[in-house]
Amino acid sequence: MSLPKVQHYFDHNATTPVCLEVRQALPELSLAWGNPSSIHWGGRAPKNILRDARRDLAKALEVSPLEIIFTSGGSESNNTVIRGLFEYLQVSPYLSKEQKLRHHYMCSTVEHPSVMKAMQHIQALGARVDFIPVNRKGQIDLNFFRQHLSEETALVSVMMANNETGTIFPVQEMAALAHAKGALFHTDAVQAFGKIPVDLAELDVDFASFSGHKFYSVKGAGFLYSKKGSQLSSLIQGGGQERHRRGGTENVLGIGCLGVVARRLPQVKDRAHQLTVLRDYLERRLLNEMNEVTVTAGESLRLPNTSSLVISGADGETLLMSLDIEGYAVSTGAACSSGNPEPSPVLLAMGLSRSEAQNSLRLSLGWETTLQEIDEFVDVLKRVVQRLRSLREDQGDHCHV
Ligand SMILES: Cc1ncc(COP(=O)(O)O)c(C=O)c1O
Numbered sequence: 001m002s003l004p005k006v007q008h009y010f011d012h013n014a015t016t017p018v019c020l021e022v023r024q025a026l027p028e029l030s031l032a033w034g035n036p037s038s039i040h041w042g043g044r045a046p047k048n049i050l051r052d053a054r055r056d057l058a059k060a061l062e063v064s065p066l067e068i069i070f071t072s073g074g075s076e077s078n079n080t081v082i083r084g085l086f087e088y089l090q091v092s093p094y095l096s097k098e099q100k101l102r103h104h105y106m107c108s109t110v111e112h113p114s115v116m117k118a119m120q121h122i123q124a125l126g127a128r129v130d131f132i133p134v135n136r137k138g139q140i141d142l143n144f145f146r147q148h149l150s151e152e153t154a155l156v157s158v159m160m161a162n163n164e165t166g167t168i169f170p171v172q173e174m175a176a177l178a179h180a181k182g183a184l185f186h187t188d189a190v191q192a193f194g195k196i197p198v199d200l201a202e203l204d205v206d207f208a209s210f211s212g213h214k215f216y217s218v219k220g221a222g223f224l225y226s227k228k229g230s231q232l233s234s235l236i237q238g239g240g241q242e243r244h245r246r247g248g249t250e251n252v253l254g255i256g257c258l259g260v261v262a263r264r265l266p267q268v269k270d271r272a273h274q275l276t277v278l279r280d281y282l283e284r285r286l287l288n289e290m291n292e293v294t295v296t297a298g299e300s301l302r303l304p305n306t307s308s309l310v311i312s313g314a315d316g317e318t319l320l321m322s323l324d325i326e327g328y329a330v331s332t333g334a335a336c337s338s339g340n341p342e343p344s345p346v347l348l349a350m351g352l353s354r355s356e357a358q359n360s361l362r363l364s365l366g367w368e369t370t371l372q373e374i375d376e377f378v379d380v381l382k383r384v385v386q387r388l389r390s391l392r393e394d395q396g397d398h399c400h401v
Pocket of ligand 1: 074112211
């Protein structure tokens with residue numbers, strides 16, 4: 001398949017480009033091809049790469065290096081917490097009387113499938129699971145949360161920021177409420193990290209998931225923050241890697257790249273400001289210059305880079321394909337569900353109708369997005385939407401004949 005002549009990327013929540021620093025570091029990292037578990041000379045360089053990346057990520061998050069468990073990314077980290085805790089509470093011979101009573105789990109209705117499906121999995125194995133509703137503005141129902149949280153709750157898992165709408169959840173407040181009942185708290189920080197500051201000490205969560213390919217590193221490497229003293233069964237049984245918390249020879253190249261990005265993270269605040277300016281400008285232009293366009297959860301606290309639009313009269317899939325031909329990469333929902341014609345479960349869970357969800361377009365900007373690109377995009381979008389709407393009108397007229 002041929003690539004379009006111009007390529008503009010507005011799909012950074014699906015994945016980000018690999019940044020220059022990582023690309024430059026790759027050749028040298030690849031020379032450390034030994035097994036980090038080897039005690040001979042071959043193991044030294046890869047072991048140092050793991051140690052440095054762990055140290056630098058821990059420094060960026062102001063946590064202890066021992067609290068970082070390297071994984072293959074967000075999905076594995078999320079599964080590790082939910083399934084790992086469930087299993088630990090089922091099989092560990094060292095549980096307190098109080099721990100033995102904890103069979104209840106909670107998450108929001110708009111979590112990533114790796115959280116939703118892990119929750120459904122443990123539900124099928126006997127756990128009691130409650131899904132906390134989220135309203136049209138993307139705000140989580142804290143009353144429902146308070147009412148259902150109890151001394152039986154083992155774990156609450158609520159994402160820091162939603163991948164489809166960018167809405168940011170009150171993780172700090174919810175973690176405090178969970179802790180007051182003795183429950184553990186996990187946040188999927190995959191979309192937040194690199195876009196907004198993530199202060200784990202302030203949030204006071206027990207677990208947090210991260211994925212390299214969402215913050216300008218390579219795919220297949222991420223990590224789980226697991227607060228000191230937290231107990232989980234390992235999802236992957238194997239050698240004693242990661243202090244027996246994740247079996248399997250480490251992805252040294254991918255982990256080395258995580259370390260490279262960790263060293264440039266202090267710029268996040270500036271980047272967030274720059275992205276907010278661009279995103280707000282994009283939305284202002286669309287709302288001023290187009291009819292029947294709304295921003296989903298536009299009035300809520302959101303990631304600086306994300307805009308989820310409902311464009312009535314323009315089917316999201318058709319719009320995506322038309323924009324692709326023009327060289328623009330956008331999304332109609334989570335990338336993992338692309339190719340699936342069903343409307344996004346996240347938007348439906350927020351209370352959007354099927355047709356609103358089907359007419360949704362997600363734009364997610366990145367560190368390299370420019371004002372000029374946005375201006376050009378708005379002009380192309382207006383033209384494409386006008387064409388799709390007039391085609392629809394023609395078809396509608398035809399039907400009435
Ligand atoms: C919020 C969220 N969590 C988890 C994931 C999964 O991460 P990974 O692709 O590293 O498995 C994604 C990816 O889209 C995501 O957006």
